Amino acid sequence: MTTEQETNLREGLQAAYPAAEPSEALRVRVTGLAREMKSVNSATQSHPWRIGLRLAGIAATTLVVLAFLLPPKLTAVQAFERMTASLKDVRSAHYISWNIRPDGTRVKGEEVWYQAGNWRVEVINPDWHQIEVCRDGTRWTYVAQRESVTQDKAAFPAGYDSISGFSISALQHDAVASGNQTHITLLGNTIEGGRPVHTILFYSQWMFDKQEPTWRSRITVDDATNLPIRLETQKRKPVETRWITTETREEDFNQPVSAAVFVPDFPKTAWLIDAVAERDYWRRRLDKGVAASNTVVVRDLQVNANGVVFLLFTANDEVGRDIPFGNVKSVDLTDEFGTRYTDPSVQNNGIGSQNFVPTCMNITAGGEKVAGYLFGEKQLEGRRWVPVEKQTSWKPRQFRLTFHLQNLKSGQADTAVFDLPLQSAEADTVPKYMPYMGRSLSSDAGAEGDEEMDVRAYYLYHIAHDLPAALRAYRELLTYRAGAQNKLGLTYGWSSVQWLEVTHILIELGRIEEAKTALTQAKHDDDSARCSPATHEQIRTEMKKLGMDP
Amino acid sequence: MTQGGLALLHWLALRPVGAAHIEQVEPEEAEPEHVWTAEALHQRYLADVYASVARRVPNRQEAEDITAEVFVAAFTALPRQKPLHHPYPWLLGIARRKITDYHRRQSRKEGRTSALADDFPSPASDLPEAIFERDERLRLVRAMLTRLPANQREALLLHYVEGLSQAEVALVLGRSPAAINSLLQRVRAAVYKQGQDYSLGESEAKK
Numbered sequence: 184m185t186t187e188q189e190t191n192l193r194e195g196l197q198a199a200y201p202a203a204e205p206s207e208a209l210r211v212r213v214t215g216l217a218r219e220m221k222s223v224n225s226a227t228q229s230h231p232w233r234i235g236l237r238l239a240g241i242a243a244t245t246l247v248v249l250a251f252l253l254p255p256k257l258t259a260v261q262a263f264e265r266m267t268a269s270l271k272d273v274r275s276a277h278y279i280s281w282n283i284r285p286d287g288t289r290v291k292g293e294e295v296w297y298q299a300g301n302w303r304v305e306v307i308n309p310d311w312h313q314i315e316v317c318r319d320g321t322r323w324t325y326v327a328q329r330e331s332v333t334q335d336k337a338a339f340p341a342g343y344d345s346i347s348g349f350s351i352s353a354l355q356h357d358a359v360a361s362g363n364q365t366h367i368t369l370l371g372n373t374i375e376g377g378r379p380v381h382t383i384l385f386y387s388q389w390m391f392d393k394q395e396p397t398w399r400s401r402i403t404v405d406d407a408t409n410l411p412i413r414l415e416t417q418k419r420k421p422v423e424t425r426w427i428t429t430e431t432r433e434e435d436f437n438q439p440v441s442a443a444v445f446v447p448d449f450p451k452t453a454w455l456i457d458a459v460a461e462r463d464y465w466r467r468r469l470d471k472g473v474a475a476s477n478t479v480v481v482r483d484l485q486v487n488a489n490g491v492v493f494l495l496f497t498a499n500d501e502v503g504r505d506i507p508f509g510n511v512k513s514v515d516l517t518d519e520f521g522t523r524y525t526d527p528s529v530q531n532n533g534i535g536s537q538n539f540v541p542t543c544m545n546i547t548a549g550g551e552k553v554a555g556y557l558f559g560e561k562q563l564e565g566r567r568w569v570p571v572e573k574q575t576s577w578k579p580r581q582f583r584l585t586f587h588l589q590n591l592k593s594g595q596a597d598t599a600v601f602d603l604p605l606q607s608a609e610a611d612t613v614p615k616y617m618p619y620m621g622r623s624l625s626s627d628a629g630a631e632g633d634e635e636m637d638v639r640a641y642y643l644y645h646i647a648h649d650l651p652a653a654l655r656a657y658r659e660l661l662t663y664r665a666g667a668q669n670k671l672g673l674t675y676g677w678s679s680v681q682w683l684e685v686t687h688i689l690i691e692l693g694r695i696e697e698a699k700t701a702l703t704q705a706k707h708d709d710d711s712a713r714c715s716p717a718t719h720e721q722i723r724t725e726m727k728k729l730g731m732d733p
Numbered sequence: 734m735t736q737g738g739l740a741l742l743h744w745l746a747l748r749p750v751g752a753a754h755i756e757q758v759e760p761e762e763a764e765p766e767h768v769w770t771a772e773a774l775h776q777r778y779l780a781d782v783y784a785s786v787a788r789r790v791p792n793r794q795e796a797e798d799i800t801a802e803v804f805v806a807a808f809t810a811l812p813r814q815k816p817l818h819h820p821y822p823w824l825l826g827i828a829r830r831k832i833t834d835y836h837r838r839q840s841r842k843e844g845r846t847s848a849l850a851d852d853f854p855s856p857a858s859d860l861p862e863a864i865f866e867r868d869e870r871l872r873l874v875r876a877m878l879t880r881l882p883a884n885q886r887e888a889l890l891l892h893y894v895e896g897l898s899q900a901e902v903a904l905v906l907g908r909s910p911a912a913i914n915s916l917l918q919r920v921r922a923a924v925y926k927q928g929q930d931y932s933l934g935e936s937e938a939k940k
Contacts, residue, residue, distance in 0.1 A: 189921075192893060192921070192924065193893045193894075195870075195874055196874065196878075196889065196890070196893045196894050197893070197894055198871060198874075199871045199874040199875050199878075200788045200875075200890065200894050202780070202781075202784035203783065203784055203787035203788075203793075203796070204780065204783075204784075205779055205780055205783035205784075205797065205800065206793075206797065208797070209779070209783065209797045209800060209801065210779060212797075212801050213775045213779055213800070213801055213804045214772075214775065216771075216775075216801065216804055216805055216808060217770075217771035217772050217774075217775050217804070217808060218771075218772075501907070502907070591882055591883065591884070592882055594882065
């Protein structure tokens with residue numbers, strides 16, 4: 184190509200794709216984000232303790248956000264600055280969080296100890312008993328239900344050092360991205376347990392809400408040390424004036440913590456899993472694969488006890504190219520018994536479902552890295568199918584996998600078909616390789632079961648359009664969640680989307696009064712734990728349609 | 734052949750590519766490395782990043798949302814980012830991933846695959862014939878790009894429209910500069926071929 188031709192090419196392309204101008208609204212929005220980030224960065228100089236501490240994450244982040252979204256009173260900013268400055272210097276910390284039931288009784292949620300880079304995090308509730316200990320770059324995770332201890336290389340408890348975890352910047356980002364606005368109030372000094380304290384209240388609500396805030400945090404801070412001693416999460420129903428404490432966290436800083444707390448001392452009978460060796464075992468096993476064509480290598484195929492099918496494969500795709508943007512456009516699954524399967528990731532609610540991405544780019548401090556396995560620099564890809572009918576006892580069977588491919592380079596279409604038998608359900612919940620995937624699925628039986636019910640209900644309503652069956656399925660899920668909430672002592676649910684689905688089904692069935700009840704429940708959950716602005720708007724719209732006051 | 738087809742060939746002004754022409758990969762600019770603040774970053778690059786996103790995302794509101802997400806991610810990473818002399822490729826790399834996420838969400842919601850934005854307003858012009866001819870030509874160019882494989886299309890846009898050097902395109906696409914050099918050669922050949930195919934297709938249709 185000559186220089187003139189190349190100039191023509193450049194000019195032609197630039198004419199075909201002119202530069203659109205950003206609106207003033209976008210400029211204002213991004214300028215605001217820059218200001219918030221400046222404040223966060225100046226208030227949160229890197230400090231290992233503060234990176235992960237949930238108190239710092241939740242309390243300080245919200246304070247930072249509110250400090251710049253709405254100019255607060257100067258005294259409140261001063262209180263915040265004093266508190267964050269004090270948190271920078273803590274040598275040790277201990278806190279216990281409790282969920283408060285409507286009758287006032289409390290259920291322990293989590294207990295955390297920190298001292299000189301060592302951590303211990305205990306979660307003990309009726310369904311889950313987990314202890315994490317981090318010391319000298321090693322992390323031990325004990326799960327009582329599985330009678331196992333997993334040993335891995337990590338300096339922080341899980342979720343305390345990731346961008347999507349509890350870092351201040353992550354939470355700040357989440358708060359802004361979810362469209363929350365906040366404001367702060369500083370209450371006067373009081374005496375508590377013989378020591379002077381002051382109290383900071385901060386309120387958060389979706390920025391387009393016109394009603395009074397329904398959520399706030401109340402931090403009680405020691406005047407002498409400027410360190411928090413308690414953080415309470417409080418909620419109230421719209422229009423009501425009374426605030427109800429749903430969670431409280433007691434905090435204690437700079438007290439010596441016994442070295443024994445950071446000793447990984449677990450029951451001797453627990454099964455020890457060496458995560459480093461396990462990761463290597465799965466690399467070797469997946470490298471070998473179970474079947475291959477000239478375009479696809481099936482790396483693994485498993486089912487769990489409920490008949491959920493998990494597939495891993497490579498199809499010569501680079502990292503970041505996944506269905507339908509890679510060489511594989513779709514994968515179909517059938518079995519010899521004619522079982523109906525649904526793939527949650529291609530359902531409309533796949534966005535809300537657990538996200539299974541075997542290999543991905545992971546944004547971490549200092550840049551990006553690939554999380555998960557690569558084979559020949561090509562990413563591992565995964566699919567999961569949930570059987571539409573609940574499987575009571577799983578039988579050995581032959582599966583057929585049909586890959587529909589279109590080569591990204593040549594555009595050539597192709598299919599690859601594999602007939603693969605499976606003799607047993609290898610996994611109880613999710614396959615044992617899951618902890619080593621880029622974005623894994625929870626191996627908690629409760630989470631997996633909840634997900635399966637949700638996927639099944641969605642299929643019955645939106646794909647099979649079997650209204651009575653869909654209603655039964657959603658009610659089964661909601662009953663299950665209500666039980667879990669009660670056990671945990673939670674006064675609210677996180678099922679506004681599912682209650683809205685139930686509302687729609689009941690309207691279609693002509694059961695309007697029941698639909699109104701379901702919609703009231705959707706609003707209750709939405710007020711307590713808003714899932715998304717879109718769901719919030721849908722609830723308001725439906726309430727107006729049904730003649731209810733939103 | 735339609736006026737548009739003729740115009741496309743005229744615009745391309747291409748003849749068959751002869752022996753492989755190896756381009757030198759441009760050296761990186763020798764500007765000093767610079768620690769960027771969030772303010773400076775968005776003041777300098779907001780318009781460029783938005784323009785880049787808008788070329789790939791048809792809906793204005795969604796393009797603005799994605800642009801805001803790009804800057805949130807950039808601001809978040811900035812304190813840990815090593816000094817940059819030219820952060821534009823880094824920002825476009827973030828934008829590329831955000832756009833991929835967006836298209837993935839869209840395809841899940843609506844069962845459709847990604848497409849380049851195709852609703853650009855035409856630049857102002859006085860003569861109706863000139864408007865018709867130019868609009869037809871631009872439509873053909875955009876249609877031609879849509880037919881290219883995604884990586885070729887991206888390389889073309891990044892290099893010729895967004896003005897990145899081959900080394901910078903390599904950075905954004907996660908490939909080696911040599912691979913980008915080769916990719917751009919292929920895409921130029923493909924553009925030439927597609928330009929011919931359009932014309933042939935239309936002239937055949939006339940018969």
